[in-house]
Amino acid sequence: MSEEGTAVRLGQPRAQKPPAEAAVDPDVAARARRRRSRERNLVILLRVGVVVFLIVGMYLLNARSGNLTMPKPSDVFDESVKMWSDGTMLRGLRESLTVLVLGFLTAATSGILGGMLLGGFRLVGRVFDPFVHALNATPSAAFIPLVIVWFGLFTEAKIIVVWIAAFFPILISTASGIDQSDNDLVEMARSFGASRFRVFWQVMLPNALPSILSGLRIGAAVATVGTVIAELQMAQSGLGGLLSAAGNRFEMDRYFAVVLVLMVIGTLITGGLRLVEYRFWNWRASQRDANR
Amino acid sequence: MRTGDGPASSGARPPVTGPLISLRGVGKSFKDGQVQAISDISFDVEGGEFVSLVGPSGCGKTTLLRLIDGLIRADEGEVLVAGKEPRPGPDLAMVFQSARLMPWRSVVRNIEFALAVRGLRGRERHERAMALLGSVGLRDFANAYPHELSGGMQQRVGLARALAVEPKVLLMDEPFAALDAMTRETLRRELLLLWSRRRTAVVFVTHDIEEAIFLSQRVILLRPRPGRIDEIVEVRLPERRWELDARALPEFVRLREHLWDRIRNMVREGAELEELGTAFPDAVPPPDPPRS
Numbered sequence: 001m002s003e004e005g006t007a008v009r010l011g012q013p014r015a016q017k018p019p020a021e022a023a024v025d026p027d028v029a030a031r032a033r034r035r036r037s038r039e040r041n042l043v044i045l046l047r048v049g050v051v052v053f054l055i056v057g058m059y060l061l062n063a064r065s066g067n068l069t070m071p072k073p074s075d076v077f078d079e080s081v082k083m084w085s086d087g088t089m090l091r092g093l094r095e096s097l098t099v100l101v102l103g104f105l106t107a108a109t110s111g112i113l114g115g116m117l118l119g120g121f122r123l124v125g126r127v128f129d130p131f132v133h134a135l136n137a138t139p140s141a142a143f144i145p146l147v148i149v150w151f152g153l154f155t156e157a158k159i160i161v162v163w164i165a166a167f168f169p170i171l172i173s174t175a176s177g178i179d180q181s182d183n184d185l186v187e188m189a190r191s192f193g194a195s196r197f198r199v200f201w202q203v204m205l206p207n208a209l210p211s212i213l214s215g216l217r218i219g220a221a222v223a224t225v226g227t228v229i230a231e232l233q234m235a236q237s238g239l240g241g242l243l244s245a246a247g248n249r250f251e252m253d254r255y256f257a258v259v260l261v262l263m264v265i266g267t268l269i270t271g272g273l274r275l276v277e278y279r280f281w282n283w284r285a286s287q288r289d290a291n292r
Numbered sequence: 293m294r295t296g297d298g299p300a301s302s303g304a305r306p307p308v309t310g311p312l313i314s315l316r317g318v319g320k321s322f323k324d325g326q327v328q329a330i331s332d333i334s335f336d337v338e339g340g341e342f343v344s345l346v347g348p349s350g351c352g353k354t355t356l357l358r359l360i361d362g363l364i365r366a367d368e369g370e371v372l373v374a375g376k377e378p379r380p381g382p383d384l385a386m387v388f389q390s391a392r393l394m395p396w397r398s399v400v401r402n403i404e405f406a407l408a409v410r411g412l413r414g415r416e417r418h419e420r421a422m423a424l425l426g427s428v429g430l431r432d433f434a435n436a437y438p439h440e441l442s443g444g445m446q447q448r449v450g451l452a453r454a455l456a457v458e459p460k461v462l463l464m465d466e467p468f469a470a471l472d473a474m475t476r477e478t479l480r481r482e483l484l485l486l487w488s489r490r491r492t493a494v495v496f497v498t499h500d501i502e503e504a505i506f507l508s509q510r511v512i513l514l515r516p517r518p519g520r521i522d523e524i525v526e527v528r529l530p531e532r533r534w535e536l537d538a539r540a541l542p543e544f545v546r547l548r549e550h551l552w553d554r555i556r557n558m559v560r561e562g563a564e565l566e567e568l569g570t571a572f573p574d575a576v577p578p579p580d581p582p583r584s
Contacts, residue, residue, distance in 0.1 A: 188392040191361050192457065193381030194409045202405065206396050 071253040080257040096238035103162025115174020140165035158230040165226030166219035177211025311336035317369035330519035340491040344504035352519025353497040385454035391446035393438040400434035424452040444475035481534035
């Protein structure tokens with residue numbers, strides 16, 4: 001607006017600094033900020049609206065059809081408080097997280113190492129490709145009877161079930177991330193005389209990291225599902241065990257209290273991994289923006 | 293076989309008295325020999341010389357560069373760099389049409405990659421990379437990421453990375469083709485300036501005839517399918533061309549006319565330009581009726 005302002009800015013020496021910060025009109029910036037915060041508030045408001053809608057819906061359904069069809073939200077809350085205070089929930093959570101974390105960690109290590117073999121060595125990749133895809137296409141629950149026969153019903157066996165579920169997505173995205181690495185960059189590295197070893201570790205692997213991370217995110221989600229299925233199908237324990245016990249006795253308020261915890265776990269895990277993905281690979285996010 | 297250049301060169305590794313790069317009867321085909329990319333190409337490049345390879349698409353310019361770099365091997369004939377079969381590494385460095393920077397590394401770390409391949413470590417490596425960035429005017433951008441730079445700046449980083457390893461030969465594959473006209477002009481002058489200081493031999497591939505004349509001491513004109521040498525032209529323009537507009541000099545005009553004449557001849561002789569032949573099938577006059 002003011003001509004004085006522009007004159008002063010033009011008089012300044014041109015800044016030779018990376019982020020090309022143009023002199024921004026404060027009015028424009030403030031308006032943009034206001035618009036963004038208005039939108040954010042609207043989103044939060046609508047989300048609260050959805051939650052209120054669900055709670056009211058539960059009350060209505062409960063009033064119409066009774067406790068068996070839908071528990072009262074207040075009962076679910078009371079039951080949650082009880083389960084958290086008498087240690088039931090904590091014990092279940094500890095058991096479930098043990099299976100989930102150990103299963104996921106073994107799947108992540110073995111999946112990434114295996115993927116590096118399949119993606120890094122063409123011959124290995126070509127030989128094992130159909131087998132990997134066949135196993136990946138099989139629902140992991142199909143392996144439960146076999147796992148029971150081989151490893152029994154308890155924690156180790158459940159960890160194996162989770163491992164089977166999470167291993168293949170991680171393996172496949174690691175292998176394909178490495179396999180589809182940027183040929184231009186590989187040729188660049190080779191033209192400078194980089195060894196195969198260096199090309200793999202410093203070019204192909206970092207180039208595949210986004211793909212590996214998204215494999216880990218899928219693996220974590222699948223591992224959560226696998227944990228609950230194992231706990232339902234094998235020796236009942238953990239949150240899955242609580243879930244099935246409450247379900248069998250038609251204690252729907254208790255049942256819902258456990259489901260809520262499972263929801264929170266799933267959201268936290270995938271949300272956390274997405275955050276890691278974003279933090280590490282913000283260059284990729286800005287690349288996407290630039291290409292738009 | 294090649295005849296000896298010097299009188300009775302003895303010992304396992306004779307002193308390199310001959311040309312720095314020498315190609316003798318080089319041929320290369322792709323797709324299991326179905327496509328002959330280049331055929332019977334012979335030329336020499338002396339140490340410190342600036343040579344351009346010019347020609348329409350499909351005449352194997354990039355193939356020649358990759359042969360000289362040792363990324364691929366010739367099917368026929370012999371390629372020698374400093375008297376030996378070229379291997380990617382110490383003596384050679386490439387600059388590509390796109391900068392081919394690793395997006396997950398900062399600018400200075402991209403340059404350090406090439407230096408690490410040469411075995412430089414720690415402080416020395418970092419300081420060397422910073423010095424090279426200074427020589428292309430990007431010292432302030434050392435910690436920026438490639439996507440934060442403009443195309444011209446990225447290409448400067450690519451050039452700095454190649455110069456960092458102090459190669460005997462700099463191989464450039466249409467390095468300025470993807471840039472806008474003004475940036476291209478600036479970078480050409482900067483390249484000449486750098487070359488005049490360092491006197492690294494340069495083999496510069498381009499399809500821009502004016503660029504080839506402006507930059508080089510010799511222009512090698514190629515004709516397509518298969519790529520062969522059409523003519524080798526000496527450019528007798530004054531040194532320090534970056535200080536004046538060489539385009540207005542009579543010698544420049546004469547060379548440009550001459551080279552364009554040759555290209556027009558190629559078309560007339562039936563070696564139709566690939567772009568014309570495939571992109572506008574209707575625009576090209578139909579082939580002569582077959583004669584028996």
